Amino acid sequence: MTYQFRGQTHAVERLYLDFDSFFATAEQHFNPDLRGKPVGVIPLDSPHTGCIAISREAKALGLKSMAKMSEARALIPDMIFVVARHDVYVRLHNRILEVIETCLPVAKVRSIDEVVCHLLPSEAREGEALARRIKRALAANFSDLLTCSIGMAPTETLAKIGAEMNKPDGFALIEAAALPDQLAHLALRKLPGISQGMEARLNAAGISDFEGLWRLAPKQARAIWGSVEGERFWCELHGTHAERPATVKRMFGHSRMLPADWRNPDKLRECAQQLTISAGRRLRRADLRATKLSLGFRGGERPMSRTGKADLRW
Numbered sequence: 006m007t008y009q010f011r012g013q014t015h016a017v018e019r020l021y022l023d024f025d026s027f028f029a030t031a032e033q034h035f036n037p038d039l040r041g042k043p044v045g046v047i048p049l050d051s052p053h054t055g056c057i058a059i060s061r062e063a064k065a066l067g068l069k070s071m072a073k074m075s076e077a078r079a080l081i082p083d084m085i086f087v088v089a090r091h092d093v094y095v096r097l098h099n100r101i102l103e104v105i106e107t108c109l110p111v112a113k114v115r116s117i118d119e120v121v122c123h124l125l126p127s128e129a130r131e132g133e134a135l136a137r138r139i140k141r142a143l144a145a146n147f148s149d150l151l152t153c154s155i156g157m158a159p160t161e162t163l164a165k166i167g168a169e170m171n172k173p174d175g176f177a178l179i180e181a182a183a184l185p186d187q188l189a190h191l192a193l194r195k196l197p198g199i200s201q202g203m204e205a206r207l208n209a210a211g212i213s214d215f216e217g218l219w220r221l222a223p224k225q226a227r228a229i230w231g232s233v234e235g236e237r238f239w240c241e242l243h244g245t246h247a248e249r250p251a252t253v254k255r256m257f258g259h260s261r262m263l264p265a266d267w268r269n270p271d272k273l274r275e276c277a278q279q280l281t282i283s284a285g286r287r288l289r290r291a292d293l294r295a296t297k298l299s300l301g302f303r304g305g306e307r308p309m310s311r312t313g314k315a316d317l318r319w
Contacts, residue, residue: 015181015244017129020109020122021156021164022139024101025173027118028058031094032087034150043068045077045086049276053264057089061173091283097147104146108139121161132157136176162241165197181244185219193218198238203230218242257284273302 024030028046033039043063045056055073064070066081077084098117105111105120109128113121128135136155143151156167158179166188167177179187193204193215210229212218219242226235237247260280267276277300288295 016126016159017132017157017178017180018124018159018246019157019161019164020124020128020135021158021161021168022105022120022122022153023155023165023168023172024118024151024153026058026060026064027151028089028094029060029063030150030152031097032090033060034097034148035093039085039087040150043081043084045072045074045084046089047074047086048089049264049267050088051264051266053266056086101143101147101151104142105139108142109135119165121164124157129157132178133176140174159244160241160246162197162238163244166191166195169195169197184244185216189215191215198234206230257288 029044032044032046033042039060041062042060043066044060045063045068046058047054048057052074055071056077057071059068059070059072059077063077063081063084068077068080068084072080074086077086094117102111102114102120105122109122109124111120112123115121131138136157139155140153143153152174154168154170154172154175156164156170156177156179158164158167159181163179167179168175170177170191193199193207193213194201196215196218199207206229207213207218210225212221212229221229221239223236223239226239227233229235230238240247263273263276267273281298281300285295
């Protein structure tokens, strides 16, 4: 992967919008009986699976994202679980994009609940007023349950950091002149792209906080990451756009970790059907036709270690 690095920008040029607990709040939006209650969205109808999203009410009671159902039940006995309805979320996502476009053009869709907008100088000058206008439009067209957090900054990475700083329903404006002090309080794991493994690499290099990360040289960052991605991250953090070249997708794939009670022929067949249908829907939405279907399974001795995967290629 190669990147094009553009000059450093001091202007606020990016807006990052990140919905809060999207799958869970979508279920509450569609079902009034779930509103105000702790809700967990699960991938399979099984007592041995885990949550892929939890509502803010569940988070307020101390439950962490991706918690297992057993952990959720132990902490919150009246927790309500709903099987994920991805087609419903995709249709809602498409309607949401239309509403955002009435306020600001959407430049990139990063995921079903995250979008990026490029800001003109006049739009950037609106600051929080623009964020409030987007939030009002969403509330008027849907409900006040579907909240989002918005970050505005010189680069996409900084704007994403801003969106994640004050969840839920938050806003943060990050300006070049305020760096690094404005972000000095953030732990390394709070930064997008820094996983547990990457944090360990940084720690091994003597980097334990944001200020240490900020002081790195670009080539040092590349060496720690082991790829140009480190230099890209450094540039975005310091206000230089790092643009990825356009890629051509050649495959849609879905995989799922199977709980113990789904490890039998009937459930395996049902899971394989679900995965294939999901991949096929994405293929149709992209107006493509598959030339190859592959289905694979991987097993292991540890609990929850068996997976199924369906791929469609063209």
